[in-house]
Structure formats: structure tokens, C-alpha cells
Amino acid sequence: NEGKELTKEEKQRLRKEKKQHKKNKKDDKGPPEKEKEKEKASVPAPSKPATQSPAHKAPAPVHASESAAAAEKPAKSKAELRAERRARQDSERTSKQGKKEGGQQSASSKPKATPNELQPVVKRLPEHVQVDDPAALKKLAKKLERQQVPLRSDYGYKVSLFSHLHQYSRKSPPTLQISIPATVIHPSIVRLGLQYSQGIIAGSNARSVALLHTFKQVIQDYSTPPNEELSRDLVNKLSPYISFLSQCRPLSASMGNAIKYIKKEISNIPSQCKEEEAKGKLQACIDSYINEKIILASEAISKYAIEKISDGDVILVYGCSSLVNHILCKAFEKQRKFRVIVVDSRPRLEGREALRRLVKKGIRCTYVLISALSYILPEVSKVFLGAHALLANGYVMSRVGTSQIALVAKAYNVPVLVCCETYKFCERVQTDSFVSNELDDPDDLIVTRNGKSHLENWQTVKSLGLLNLVYDVTPPDFVDLVITDLGMIPCTSVPVVLRVKNVDQ
Amino acid sequence: MEKDTTQKLVEYFRAQIREDPDVASAVAAIRSLLEFLKRDQSETILGLRENQTKAIQRLEETDSSVAVSSGGELFLRFISLTSLEHPDLSQCKNVMIERGELFLKKISLSRGKVGKLCHTFIKDGAKILTHSSSRVVLKVLENAAADNKRFTVYVTESQPDSAGKLMAQKLHNLNIPVTVVLDAAVGYIMEKVDLVIVGAEGVVESGGVINKIGTYQMAVCSKAHNKPFYVVAESFKFVRLYPLNQQDVPDRFKYKADILKTVKDLNQEHPMIDYTPPSLITLLFTDLGVLTPSAVSDELIKLYL
Numbered sequence: 001n002e003g004k005e006l007t008k009e010e011k012q013r014l015r016k017e018k019k020q021h022k023k024n025k026k027d028d029k030g031p032p033e034k035e036k037e038k039e040k041a042s043v044p045a046p047s048k049p050a051t052q053s054p055a056h057k058a059p060a061p062v063h064a065s066e067s068a069a070a071a072e073k074p075a076k077s078k079a080e081l082r083a084e085r086r087a088r089q090d091s092e093r094t095s096k097q098g099k100k101e102g103g104q105q106s107a108s109s110k111p112k113a114t115p116n117e118l119q120p121v122v123k124r125l126p127e128h129v130q131v132d133d134p135a136a137l138k139k140l141a142k143k144l145e146r147q148q149v150p151l152r153s154d155y156g157y158k159v160s161l162f163s164h165l166h167q168y169s170r171k172s173p174p175t176l177q178i179s180i181p182a183t184v185i186h187p188s189i190v191r192l193g194l195q196y197s198q199g200i201i202a203g204s205n206a207r208s209v210a211l212l213h214t215f216k217q218v219i220q221d222y223s224t225p226p227n228e229e230l231s232r233d234l235v236n237k238l239s240p241y242i243s244f245l246s247q248c249r250p251l252s253a254s255m256g257n258a259i260k261y262i263k264k265e266i267s268n269i270p271s272q273c274k275e276e277e278a279k280g281k282l283q284a285c286i287d288s289y290i291n292e293k294i295i296l297a298s299e300a301i302s303k304y305a306i307e308k309i310s311d312g313d314v315i316l317v318y319g320c321s322s323l324v325n326h327i328l329c330k331a332f333e334k335q336r337k338f339r340v341i342v343v344d345s346r347p348r349l350e351g352r353e354a355l356r357r358l359v360k361k362g363i364r365c366t367y368v369l370i371s372a373l374s375y376i377l378p379e380v381s382k383v384f385l386g387a388h389a390l391l392a393n394g395y396v397m398s399r400v401g402t403s404q405i406a407l408v409a410k411a412y413n414v415p416v417l418v419c420c421e422t423y424k425f426c427e428r429v430q431t432d433s434f435v436s437n438e439l440d441d442p443d444d445l446i447v448t449r450n451g452k453s454h455l456e457n458w459q460t461v462k463s464l465g466l467l468n469l470v471y472d473v474t475p476p477d478f479v480d481l482v483i484t485d486l487g488m489i490p491c492t493s494v495p496v497v498l499r500v501k502n503v504d505q
Numbered sequence: 506m507e508k509d510t511t512q513k514l515v516e517y518f519r520a521q522i523r524e525d526p527d528v529a530s531a532v533a534a535i536r537s538l539l540e541f542l543k544r545d546q547s548e549t550i551l552g553l554r555e556n557q558t559k560a561i562q563r564l565e566e567t568d569s570s571v572a573v574s575s576g577g578e579l580f581l582r583f584i585s586l587t588s589l590e591h592p593d594l595s596q597c598k599n600v601m602i603e604r605g606e607l608f609l610k611k612i613s614l615s616r617g618k619v620g621k622l623c624h625t626f627i628k629d630g631a632k633i634l635t636h637s638s639s640r641v642v643l644k645v646l647e648n649a650a651a652d653n654k655r656f657t658v659y660v661t662e663s664q665p666d667s668a669g670k671l672m673a674q675k676l677h678n679l680n681i682p683v684t685v686v687l688d689a690a691v692g693y694i695m696e697k698v699d700l701v702i703v704g705a706e707g708v709v710e711s712g713g714v715i716n717k718i719g720t721y722q723m724a725v726c727s728k729a730h731n732k733p734f735y736v737v738a739e740s741f742k743f744v745r746l747y748p749l750n751q752q753d754v755p756d757r758f759k760y761k762a763d764i765l766k767t768v769k770d771l772n773q774e775h776p777m778i779d780y781t782p783p784s785l786i787t788l789l790f791t792d793l794g795v796l797t798p799s800a801v802s803d804e805l806i807k808l809y810l
Binding site for chain 2: 308310382415417477480481488489490492493496500
């Protein structure tokens with residue numbers, strides 16, 4: 001405890017005073033929304049709407065769950081604190097009822113301000129699927145303003161079925177709106193955000209690894225301000241970065257899991273730990289996460305997958321999955337005789353990259369577009385697909401076009417194998433591709449052929465909308481086998497793996 | 506590995522099956538393994554495990570059914586997955602033998618448990634179709650008959666070994682009305698029957714089953730006619746295979762042990778088993794309970810991890 005000017009109790013008292021002060025200020029303004037937050041799986045947890053100016057640098061306990069999980073024990077018991085908070089919320093809610101205009105019809109759909117005892121985990125809809133709800137947008141704008149992260153505006157006409165999702169243009173990344181030098185956002189995060197929004201870094205594994213490396217850099221450059229704890233302050237510092245990155249490109253499930261892991265590791269740093277030691281420990285944690293969950297996992301998956309590849313096989317792959325490419329290269333090294341058919345689709349044409357990598361290894365490949373799928377399938381003996389995420393009800397979320405391939409393969413009785421590391425397993429449940437998806441830049445669909453671009457002026461035609469979807473979900477009936485680092489499981493056993501993983505943690 | 510000890514092991518195994526024809530081959534195999542363990546003279550735990558593994562391999566060569574392989578592996582896991590921290594080897598060995606006896610007792614009772622679970626699904630006046638000769642199905646039908654239920658049974662002949670005729674004889678001895686049908690008549694008879702019950706040689710990770718050749722055909726027909734297709738199997742038949750199609754089942758299970766040793770070109774031989782995918786199975790009755798095919802993976806994870 002040397003070097004700290006205030007004792008633990010004094011710091012807690014300071015914190016409580018600041019909270020009380022803020023609450024009084026808020027009561028004067030009129031409470032906007034007071035909600036009970038809990039961490040969500042895929043989207044970074046929003047902070048309380050209590051105004052927190054950067055100059056304040058108050059280590060306000062951002063998450064109810066985190067403060068409960070903090071290593072230090074509060075002066076009062078946790079139950080008493082919770083009762084206090086609930087009493088405060090109830091009083092604020094009754095005062096709000098009087099002022100309510102009833103302008104938020106979606107308020108009923110959102111489980112807000114639910115007392116702790118009724119629901120242990122309250123899941124709110126992530127904001128990136130509520131773009132057509134003005135209240136949610138206002139809340140997001142306020143949060144971003146507080147974090148000093150630029151708000152990115154949507155672009156172009158959105159097809160009505162997908163109007164609840166963001167649609168950004170690649171020509172206006174949020175990095176244009178940041179002043180130089182960036183004061184709140186770390187420069188490597190700005191660079192990462194730009195790489196994401198321009199599509200320079202694409203692919204689930206690549207994005208997660210880049211994110212983790214950037215966080216290592218951020219932790220390296222971080223220094224604890226005086227009278228602060230590294231375990232609390234660093235998490236608060238990461239929140240604006242995560243908001244910024246999700247403005248550049250919505251976070252993937254794998255990135256969400258990685259961020260959850262890092263936040264957990266940071267908050268578990270004991271308070272006696274010196275700064276250098278803590279930083280070193282965090283760097284080691286991140287390195288071991290990348291090593292175990294991504295690199296070693298892909299080795300284990302290759303080992304299982306190679307058992308399923310026999311001589312004379314004709315394997316169909318779609319798009320560019322780093323894991324599937326790795327498996328095929330390893331199988332080729334092990335002297336398996338097979339040939340590959342690469343299926344590709346516009347506008348990303350990722351299959352070309354996969355084709356390049358496989359041909360370089362010396363594997364015999366054929367290249368078709370997805371429209372030729374039913375023509376080529378009678379020749380195919382197996383289909384290998386990568387996944388962006390595996391949902392808790394067994395649905396596979398992957399690049400758009402994957403469910404089409406699985407459907408046609410099922411019709412031809414060709415086995416479909418999905419390869420996915422366990423860190424991409426997500427507790428979300430989704431049965432269709434509409435609810436949560438990503439809309440890419442619609443201008444990508446414009447084709448220029450013989451000097452003419454037919455859709456160039458699509459914005460002038462009022463009834464025309466261009467839809468560039470990124471993901472779709474495949475039901476588990478179409479998938480025969482999922483190969484993970486834990487072994488080969490049927491698609492319906494994903495919740496079992498999630499349960500086993502939660503028990504481990 | 507000494508030739509005569511393995512020879513004794515095989516003889517003991519064959520003797521078990523001869524003495525009690527009603528016992529499952531896996532149970533007989535596990536009994537032999539336990540006896541082998543008792544007589545084993547190794548000095549280290551690693552040596553014991555190695556000898557057990559070799560013994561299992563030797564037994565697989567004698568009887569190439571899936572159940573022997575899965576039962577052997579489960580037995581090995583069960584006895585060695587305990588704390589063997591005693592400094593004295595004989596104490597460890599005693600612990601292992603104790604666990605082995607416990608395992609053996611559990612699985613000897615499993616057939617009875619399955620019978621008790623399943624017979625309630627047979628309603629009065631039901632017409633049942635079954636395939637080839639399965640001792641577990643016989644037990645189920647025995648329990649149902651003891652419960653004073655009236656039902657008729659159709660059994661397929663099940664070539665090439667005509668095992669169905671044996672089953673018909675046994676059912677006849679239980680005073681259950683039984684008819685033997687040709688293997689080719691499954692599609693014809695399917696509209697008459699109410700449900701299909703078959704046994705299994707092995708239950709795989711996907712929830713599918715490996716059973717005597719002709720089972721897959723019967724499953725496809727019952728799906729086409731919307732008749733429930735039930736599988737009865739003890740839990741020691743759960744095996745860590747995941748076949749994608751018929752070709753993916755390893756050759757060592759498809760053919761009888763002596764054929765594997767003598768014949769060069771297996772393409773000329775007729776396989777003895779086939780694989781039924783989980784989409785065609787309605788329910789599986791095991792001593793762990795009544796499971797849907799997707800729950801099998803859950804149970805397997807619990808058993809093997």
C-alpha cells in the first residue's frame with residue numbers, strides 16, 4: 001500500500017461523496033433515464049448517464065456488477081448499498097412518472113429499471129439494432145458526447161426491413177471527425193478504427209487479434225493517475241475506445257468475448273500490485289489468450305478436421321475463412337489427396353484471396369461464383385464452412401451466402417462441416433438474419449463495366465434501395481458437424497459447451 | 506506382451522459368452538478385462554494401463570463389434586479416473602479392481618433399467634416392427650408382456666445370418682404373437698405397424714446409431730410413413746465416433762473380425778452394420794434415461810470428459 005496517499009476507506013468515502021454530488025446535480029436537471037445496467041455479451045456496456053466530465057476523472061463505479069465484484073469490501077455491506085440504490089431509483093422513477101410524455105413506445109419492450117431480486121441478468125437491446133428508435137439514438141449521442149467520441153451519421157436510403165441497423169459510407173470514416181492530436185482516443189485505436197472501417201482488416205480472427213494487440217499497446221502507454229486504482233480506471237479508459245471502434249464498424253462476437261475477457265482480467269488485478277507488474281501481467285494474459293484461443297485452437301481443429309478428409313475428396317469452401325484455409329493447407333501437408341472448389345460472391349469477392357492462398361500451396365482448385373452452386377454440387381463430397389459466431393440455439397452466423405450453400409448442400413445430401421473456435425461462441429439467440437446484422441456501404445454494389453456505372457445515381461431514384469448485407473444465420477438442421485477445439489460436436493450441443501466454459505470460469 | 510496371457514484372456518472371453526449366451530458381448534469383455542487386471546503382474550500403474558489397452562485391442566480383434574470397443578474404453582476411463590495417490594501399488598490396484606467391480610455391476614443392471622423405461626411406450630394392441638436379434642429389445646418386449654399388454658411383433662429375417670429367426674423363436678417362447686418378414690418387405694409392412702423398436706451396437710456422438718445392416722433402410726421407411734423409430738441401448742455403447750455418412754464408419758467395425766484378418770479386398774465383402782443418422786431417430790432409451798438424439802452428445806461429454 002506504499003505510495004498511496006489515501007487509504008482504501010478514504011477513497012471509497014470520496015467516491016460516495018462524488019456520487020451524491022452528481023445525483024443532486026441530476027435531480028435539479030430532471031432525470032433523463034435511470035436504468036439498471038448489467039453487462040451484455042456483444043456490445044460494450046454503456047456507462048451510467050450520470051454526467052462525468054473528463055476533468056472530473058472520478059472513478060465512479062460504472063457497473064453495478066463490477067462494483068460488487070471489486071476486490072475491496074465496501075464499508076457498508078453490499079446488500080445495504082443495493083437497498084440504498086434501489087430506494088434512490090424508486091424515488092427518481094416516481095418523480096419521472098409525473099413528467100413522462102409517453103413518447104417512447106419501445107420503452108415497454110426494453111427491460112429497464114428492473115429490481116435486482118427479480119431478474120439476475122437484465123439484457124437490454126444493444127443500440128446498434130435500434131437505429132430507428134429516436135430515444136435510443138439520443139441516448140447514444142449523449143453517451144458519445146460525454147466520451148468525446150464522434151458520432152457517425154448514416155448514409156443513403158435504407159431498405160425498410162433493415163432500417164433498424166446502421167448503414168455507413170466508407171468514404172466518411174469517423175476518423176475524419178477527430179481532432180489531431182487525439183486527446184481522449186489513443187492513436188493506435190484511431191488507426192485500428194480506420195483499418196476496420198476501410199475493410200483493411202477483415203475477418204473475425206484478424207479483427208480480434210488486431211484488437212488485442214492494440215489493447216496491449218494501450219496498456220503499455222497507460223499510466224495510473226494519482227489517487228486512482230488501475231483496475232477501475234483502466235476499464236473506464238477503455239470504454240470510449242470501444243465506443244469509437246463500434247462507430248467505425250460494429251463489433252463482432254469474437255471481439256465482444258475478447259473485450260469481456262480483458263475487462264475481467266483488469267478488474268481482477270489486486271490493488272497491491274505495482275503498476276509495472278500489473279501491466280506486465282495484463283500483457284501476458286492477452287498473449288496467452290491469443291495463443292490458446294486462436295493459434296492453438298486452430299491446431300486442434302486442424303487435427304480433428306484432417307480425420308474427416310479422405311483421399312479422393314472434393315471439398316467445397318466459401319469465401320475466405322482463415323481457419324478453413326489453415327485446415328486445408330495442413331491436410332495437404334499430410335499428403336491427403338483432395339481438390340478444392342472455391343465459391344465466391346460479390347461484392348467482396350473474398351474467395352479470390354482464399355484461391356490465392358490455396359494455389360500457392362499447390363492444391364488443385366476450381367473457382368465458381370455462388371450462382372453456379374447447384375451446377376457444381378453433384379461433384380462435391382464435403383462442404384467446409386467457417387463461422388463468424390455460433391449462437392446459443394445452434395444457429396451459425398457467418399458471411400452472407402453461407403446459409404444458401406448449406407441449404408443446397410442439404411438438398412444434395414452433401415455433409416456440411418462448420419469449423420469454429422470456442423471463443424466465438426455467443427450467448428445470443430437468433431432465428432433469422434434480420435434482427436441483428438450489419439449493413440455495408442451500398443455504393444459497393446455499383447458495377448463499372450465498359451466505362452459505364454449503371455447504379456451510379458441510385459440515390460436520385462426515390463424508390464430504389466441498395467442492400468449490402470454482411471452476415472446471415474444458418475439453422476442447425478443444415479449443419480452436420482461442428483469442429484471446435486474441444487472436439488467434434490453436433491450443432492445442437494453449443495449450449496453444452498457454453499455451460500462447460502462458464503463452469504470453468 | 507506374453508502370448509499365453511492374451512490367449513488366456515481370449516479363451517476366458519469366449520468361455521463367458523458360451524456359458525451365458527444372454528450376456529452382452531461388451532459385458533463379457535469387461536468381465537474378462539477385470540479378470541485380466543486381477544491377474545496382472547505389472548509393477549507400475551502405467552504398466553497396468555498399457556496392458557489393459559493392449560488387452561482391449563486383443564479383444565477387439567476377436568469380436569469386432571462397436572460395443573466391445575466402447576465398453577472397453579469406458580471401463581478403462583472409469584477405473585483410472587480416480588485418485589490413485591496411494592503410495593502402495595497393490596492398494597491402487599485394489600482401488601481399481603473395486604471400481605471395476607462397481608462398473609461391472611452397474612452395467613449388468615443397465616439392460617433391466619432400459620426395459621423398465623421403454624415398455625410403457627408400448628400401448629395395448631400395438632404392432633411392433635423390429636430388426637434382427639437384439640437382447641435389449643427382447644427384454645423390453647418381455648417386460649411389456651409381463652405387464653399384461655397385448656401386442657404383435659414383426660421381425661425381419663435379417664440376412665446373411667438369419668438372426669431374425671432366432672429372435673422369432675425367443676418371442677414365441679414368451680407367448681408373444683410374432684411374424685417373420687423378408688428384409689425386402691419392410692416398406693410393405695410399414696403401413697401396418699405402429700412403431701419400430703431396434704437395438705444398437707453403438708451410439709455415436711451425433712446421436713445416430715450403428716446397428717445390423719438393414720436398420721438404416723427401416724429408419725428411412727418409418728420416416729416416410731411418419732412412424733416413431735425408437736432405439737434401445739445401454740450407456741456403455743456410447744462411442745466417440747462421428748460418422749458423416751455410411752462410408753465414414755471405420756472398416757474395423759463394418760466387417761467381422763475373422764474376415765478383416767483374412768480377406769485382402771474388402772470391397773468384395775458385404776458389411777455387417779450400417780449407420781442411421783440422428784434425423785431419422787425419434788427417441789433413444791438408455792439407462793441414463795429417455796434421450797433425444799441431440800441429448801446424446803450432452804451425455805457423451807459428461808461420460809468422456
